[in-house]
Amino acid sequence: MAPVLSLPFGLHRQPKKTLAGLSFFIAFVIVRRQQARNRRRARQQQRAAAAGGAGSSEKSRDGSSPVKARRVGVDKHFLEQLKKLLPICIPGFASKEAGLLAALATILIARTWLDVYFSAFNGSVVKAIVSRDRKKFIAKAVIEFGMMMWPMSIVNNSLKFTISALALSFRERLTKFAHDQYLDGITFYKISNIDNRIQNADQLLTQDIDKFAENLSHLYSDIAKPIVDVIIFAMKLGQAIGTEAPFYMIGYFFMSGIALRAISPPFGKYTAQEQKLEGDFRFTHSRIIAHSEEIAFYNGAEREKEGVNNSFEKIVRHVRKVYTMRFANGILDSVLVKYCATMTAYYLLARPVFDPAYATEHMGRVSADPTKIVEDYSRNSGYLVNLSQAVGRLILAGRDLTRFAGYTSRVSELFDVLEDVKKGRYERTMVAKEDGTSTQSKCVDTTGLKGKVVTQDGVIIFEKVPIVTPNNDLLVKELSFKVTTGMSCLISGPNGCGKSSLFRILGDLWPLFGGTVTKPHPSKLFYVPQKPYLALGTFRDQVIYPDTKAQAVAKGFSDDKLFELLSMVHLGYLIEREGGWDSVQDWADVLSGGEKQRVAMARLFYHKPQFAILDECTSAVSIDVEGIMYEHAQKVGITLFTVSHRPSLIRYHEYLLRFDGEGHYQFRKLGQEDLQQAAFGFGHGKSKKMRKLEDEERDNGDEADTETSI
Numbered sequence: 001m002a003p004v005l006s007l008p009f010g011l012h013r014q015p016k017k018t019l020a021g022l023s024f025f026i027a028f029v030i031v032r033r034q035q036a037r038n039r040r041r042a043r044q045q046q047r048a049a050a051a052g053g054a055g056s057s058e059k060s061r062d063g064s065s066p067v068k069a070r071r072v073g074v075d076k077h078f079l080e081q082l083k084k085l086l087p088i089c090i091p092g093f094a095s096k097e098a099g100l101l102a103a104l105a106t107i108l109i110a111r112t113w114l115d116v117y118f119s120a121f122n123g124s125v126v127k128a129i130v131s132r133d134r135k136k137f138i139a140k141a142v143i144e145f146g147m148m149m150w151p152m153s154i155v156n157n158s159l160k161f162t163i164s165a166l167a168l169s170f171r172e173r174l175t176k177f178a179h180d181q182y183l184d185g186i187t188f189y190k191i192s193n194i195d196n197r198i199q200n201a202d203q204l205l206t207q208d209i210d211k212f213a214e215n216l217s218h219l220y221s222d223i224a225k226p227i228v229d230v231i232i233f234a235m236k237l238g239q240a241i242g243t244e245a246p247f248y249m250i251g252y253f254f255m256s257g258i259a260l261r262a263i264s265p266p267f268g269k270y271t272a273q274e275q276k277l278e279g280d281f282r283f284t285h286s287r288i289i290a291h292s293e294e295i296a297f298y299n300g301a302e303r304e305k306e307g308v309n310n311s312f313e314k315i316v317r318h319v320r321k322v323y324t325m326r327f328a329n330g331i332l333d334s335v336l337v338k339y340c341a342t343m344t345a346y347y348l349l350a351r352p353v354f355d356p357a358y359a360t361e362h363m364g365r366v367s368a369d370p371t372k373i374v375e376d377y378s379r380n381s382g383y384l385v386n387l388s389q390a391v392g393r394l395i396l397a398g399r400d401l402t403r404f405a406g407y408t409s410r411v412s413e414l415f416d417v418l419e420d421v422k423k424g425r426y427e428r429t430m431v432a433k434e435d436g437t438s439t440q441s442k443c444v445d446t447t448g449l450k451g452k453v454v455t456q457d458g459v460i461i462f463e464k465v466p467i468v469t470p471n472n473d474l475l476v477k478e479l480s481f482k483v484t485t486g487m488s489c490l491i492s493g494p495n496g497c498g499k500s501s502l503f504r505i506l507g508d509l510w511p512l513f514g515g516t517v518t519k520p521h522p523s524k525l526f527y528v529p530q531k532p533y534l535a536l537g538t539f540r541d542q543v544i545y546p547d548t549k550a551q552a553v554a555k556g557f558s559d560d561k562l563f564e565l566l567s568m569v570h571l572g573y574l575i576e577r578e579g580g581w582d583s584v585q586d587w588a589d590v591l592s593g594g595e596k597q598r599v600a601m602a603r604l605f606y607h608k609p610q611f612a613i614l615d616e617c618t619s620a621v622s623i624d625v626e627g628i629m630y631e632h633a634q635k636v637g638i639t640l641f642t643v644s645h646r647p648s649l650i651r652y653h654e655y656l657l658r659f660d661g662e663g664h665y666q667f668r669k670l671g672q673e674d675l676q677q678a679a680f681g682f683g684h685g686k687s688k689k690m691r692k693l694e695d696e697e698r699d700n701g702d703e704a705d706t707e708t709s710i
């Protein structure tokens with residue numbers, strides 16, 4: 001606001017009428033907008049009811065609750081979310097963050113004091129200029145200002161420094177808290193495989209937490225400082241140009257703020273949507289990186305380009321829509337908050353000068369000394385500018401608050417889901433069983449499930465355990481079998497019949513819906529998947545994963561001993577080829593499929609568990625090396641649970657658990673007959689039912705490798 005002395009004449013005679021007119025206009029806009037919102041809501045409810053009640057709060061047929069859609073905005077829900085997040089960011093009065101907040105408060109007060117000082121200082125400099133007082137001008141503008149610029153500069157930069165430090169501290173607290181939850185047990189697995197409320201946990205953990213922390217650190221200064229400023233400058237202004245003046249100014253801003261809030265689109269919701277779209281876009285790219293070789297073999301670049309471009313287009317459309325809205329909203333915003341406010345300020349500043357009825361000690365009474373009027377005007381306009389800026393910042397903080405509400409909603413959803421999943425509650429969109437086409441979001445609480453887990457050494461017993469997928473599909477109604485150490489078991493059946501699902505239940509990855517599972521402590525079970533996981537780190541880390549080098553040494557595994565394990569799986573040559581045990585590479589790219597599988601077997605021998613779950617983990621290994629590895633497993637006393645279609649593996653197992661893919665299974669001892677069948681290929685001497693099953697499997701393209709499937 002420029003300190004100009006022009007006045008909208010006539011306005012000063014009817015200030016009450018002007019404000020009343022403005023208030024009426026604002027109230028009218030708010031009411032119309034509320035009516036439009038109500039109409040829209042009613043239409044949405046009608047549509048939802050017509051579509052069969054999707055989104056209604058009724059309980060679904062199986063008693064699980066349908067998931068409710070979340071609103072994003074500055075409301076009660078936002079405050080509840082914030083109440084949960086704040087104690088994570090500021091754990092106590094003695095915390096570093098509380099200290100930083102106290103420092104920030106001190107700096108903000110110093111900054112306000114400097115603003116007050118500077119308004120008065122400016123007035124005296126202007127007076128020195130107007131009265132042509134050279135000595136006073138030099139004393140003020142050169143000496144006093146020269147001394148004050150250092151504290152001003154220090155205070156301003158301390159403000160930025162403290163806000164940055166606070167943002168980083170908040171981020172540190174939130175990220176570590178999230179990591180503790182996310183990487184606790186198998187929460188990270190459940191969050192992406194069982195619960196499907198969160199699509200891009202990586203983006204939430206990296207970008208969204210960062211933005212939330214950044215916004216939160218600014219919010220304090222953006223709200224606390226303007227509030228202090230409003231109080232101080234309103235008092236100063238009241239003394240200078242009349243007590244009602246600051247109230248008119250604040251009243252104006254308040255009403256225009258309410259009007260803007262009513263008119264503004266829900267930017268908080270749009271921010272949350274934008275973050276989600278960004279996450280989806282990043283995900284399409286990370287998929288290309290993760291599967292680059294497969295895509296390259298398929299010549300799938302065009303297809304992938306279509307996918308990434310589609311995802312990117314969604315962002316472009318959304319962002320374009322939002323900035324167009326921001327443009328229209330910004331025009332209204334500037335007119336209401338900036339220019340109309342400037343007009344009001346001109347009027348209030350000039351009023352005591354033009355109208356003796358409003359003259360105060362500081363303005364208007366000393367008409368004999370025009371330099372005093374200039375000094376007072378300059379100082380008072382400084383106060384008014386500061387007051388207006390403070391109120392303006394509060395209004396903008398209100399708008400930023402809606403954006404902040406978007407980040408708060410996403411971060412708080414992450415923590416809610418983490419908490420739920422840890423407690424055994426999950427929500428997911430499930431395909432309705434009846435028609436197979438419609439989907440519905442359901443909340444499943446696994447805390448009250450009847451399934452029981454008993455820890456016992458040397459045995460794995462399934463007693464009447466249903467194999468149920470997280471989508472609630474029943475694969476096997478009741479599975480019962482018992483395997484003790486030394487009773488290796490081969491598991492077979494068509495694709496999708498539930499072989500891996502059995503392991504997921506055994507490994508506590510999936511909830512146990514019923515029955516009893518008796519098994520040893522998890523440290524005595526070891527899983528080797530078809531696609532082995534290769535960690536970031538040295539070659540040694542691949543063999544001893546998830547142990548560290550220190551743990552391996554403590555277990556008595558020197559590099560020489562590890563080399564013996566590597567030689568066992570015919571990988572001794574890798575040490576030289578890859579530059580030693582301490583070489584760090586992207587192992588998923590460097591090793592071939594078979595080499596990866598053999599590294600995973602070396603890892604199994606390193607851990608030497610009681611039971612090993614081998615899920616087609618040697619499919620890329622030649623039969624002779626595979627045989628050597630299985631023999632070694634038997635020799636060192638590892639009991640195997642093997643999923644494989646290779647008949648050659650029968651000889652390393654004592655039992656067979658066979659699923660037919662239609663909910664039935666067979667658990668029996670393997671005999672001489674099975675070995676003969678394996679030797680001659682299946683189909684010889686088999687029951688009619690088994691042959692039929694295998695014919696069906698073959699028809700479904702379920703044959704594995706080059707051999708006849710079991």
Ligand SMILES: Nc1ncnc2c1ncn2[C@@H]1O[C@H](COP(=O)(O)OP(=O)(O)OP(=O)(O)O)[C@@H](O)[C@H]1O
Nearest residue numbers: 193194469470471494495496497498499500501502
């Ligand atoms: N995370 C999941 N959520 C919902 N359903 C799943 C999930 N994982 C697997 N399923 C479903 O469970 C069923 C059994 O899958 P599973 O992986 O156990 O099959 P499988 O017998 O090991 O098959 P394959 O021989 O092809 O590996 C499949 O129909 C699959 O779609």
